[in-house]
Amino acid sequence: MEKEKVVLAYSGGLDTSVILKWLENTYQYEVIAVCINVGQEEDFDAIQQKALSTGAIKSYVLDVTEEFITDYIYPTLKAGAVYEDDYLLGTSFARPLMAKKLVEIAENEGAVAIAHGATGKGNDQVRFEASVKALNPYIKLIAPWRIWDLxxxxxCIEYALKNDIPIPVTKKDIYSRDNNIWHISHEGGNLEDPWNQHDDSIYKLSVSPENAPDTPAYVEIQFETGIPVAVDGVKYSPIELLTVLNEVAGAHGVGIIDIVENRLVGMKSRxxxxxxxxxxxxxxxxxLEKLTLDRATMSFKKSVSEKYAQLVYDGLWFTPLKEALDQFVDSTQQCVTGAVKLKLFKGSCSxxxxxxxxxxxxxxxxxxxxxxxxxxxxxxxxINLFALPLTIRALMNHNKDQKNKTDKKVI
Structure with missing residues (x-):
């Protein structure tokens, strides 16, 4: 009897390597491992080979970095979407793209299920699964961290040793990280106590603001209909442009935030x-929007930005409301063309x-x-017309006061 297939979102780390073997042992599935490159720095050849040596019947590595920028980052940028006033949604908008690719491979391979390594405490389980349900509700979803005994x-290490799964002999990193071409996040370790000040040694993309150069740098960014196209007069592809800006900003300690946020599942995380x-x-x-948008549009777009950010954070990318908001946002961007000069200095960007x-x-x-x-x-x-409601109200109050004074005299 032919075995059923499952597509696994695979990173090559301990968790997904164990999940790969666990899916084989528990369900007798044939596992197709899929590693999706959204700009993170990894040895993808090694990841692909590890999946095969661990038991996968196929191992895909998909480079979707440019699609990630143009179809997920740029729409969110045009919307001005920032979650809870701070978070630029770096992990959030990568997940629907990953889910989309997992669904495409599952359909092409005839797989009956998609599995992922997100835990039952985080947002990513919702983002992955809501996206899959929106794209193909007939595909079964498996989240091992919610159902297994590990x-x-x-x-996981003990399970790996029992099943001959290679474990890298390196010192355990105390932080849980997610990175792509847009950002890197750090959670766990001593960050779990919000009273602990984070250590500057945590940084991967930036220097600390204190160690940034003592002289400011200036960067000019050009936009066409809300989309960045050039830096300092030089046109770049989307990947090149973001790479250049990451290097410049990182060297000046710009873009570092330390926040406590509200997760979708109900708890706060730092x-x-x-x-x-x-x-x-x-x-x-x-x-640039402040220069080119009228007051009423800017005011209304602010509420749209907040709603857009919540949709992205909550994993509701593939929804009718998100599509409708995109139509509004795109209409506001027709004149958002021009250039802005920024000053970077010791962590600040103005x-x-x-x-x-x-x-x-x-x-x-x-x-x-x-x-x-x-x-x-x-x-x-x-001014007379603008303040007319205030004038009428003041006249009413004045007349009422005069009447009260007259009534008191009569008594």
Whole structure:
């Protein structure tokens, strides 16, 4: 009888290597390992070979870094989506793309299930599984950490030894990390106590702000309809552009945050995030929108940005609401074209200049000097109408007070 197939989201680490063998032993599945490259630095050849040597019948390594930037990062950037005012969603928007690729391979290979290594405490289990359900609800989902008897890293090591799974002989890293071309996150270890100040040695993409250069650097980013296309006048591909910005920002300690966030599953968690290039892009994009969007659109888009961030964080990428919000966001970006100059200095990033052919700023109107285009006397009528509700309310209160005084005298 032909065995059924399962597609496993595979990283080559201890957990997913154990899961690979566990799926074989528990369900007698044929396992297809899929490692998805979204810009993280890994030895992908070694990962592919390890999957095969551990028992996978096939091992895929998919480089989807450019698709990740253009179809997931850029829409979120254009939306201005930031979760709880701080988190630039680096892990969140990578998961739906990974789920999409897992579904595609499962369909092509005739697999009946998709398995992942996310725990029952985190957000990623929701992001993976909600995305799979949205794309193909007929595929079974397996989350070993929610159902197996292994409860700790030590249990996984023991299982690996019993099943001849190669374990790298390296010192255990106390932190749980996730990285891609957009960011790297650090959780666990001494970060689990929010009273502990994090150690600067944790950084992988950045220097500490204190150790950054003593002189500022200036970076100019050019946008076309909300999408970054050039740095300092040089046009780059999406991967090249983000790589350049990561290097520049990381060297100046820009993009480091230490936050406590609300997980979707109900608990709070503390993490340190490095998002160097992404921080520059968000600051520049926000500045350019202030130059090119009218007040009413900016105000409404702020509420859209907040909702968009929550959808992405919660794993609801493939939803009708997300698609509808994308349509609104894209309509606001038609004039978000121009350049922004940023100043980087010891961890800070601030916009110091901006220009756009669609700028709504008019020096002729805004000048404090003499002008021929604005009649200041017009402001009086505007103020009278603008403040009319306040005037009517004040008159009503005044009349009421006068009536009360008159009634008291009569008594």
């Amino acid at each position: 409860k700790s890293r030590e249990d 993490g340190v995030y490095e998002t160097p290039g992404g921080t520059l892009l968000f600051e520049a994009h926000k500045t 916009a110091v200049a901006s220009t756009s052919p669609y700028s709504l700023y008019s020096e002729d109107f805004a000048t404090f000097g003499e002008d021929d285009v604005y009649n200041q006397q017009d402001a009086e009528g505007f």
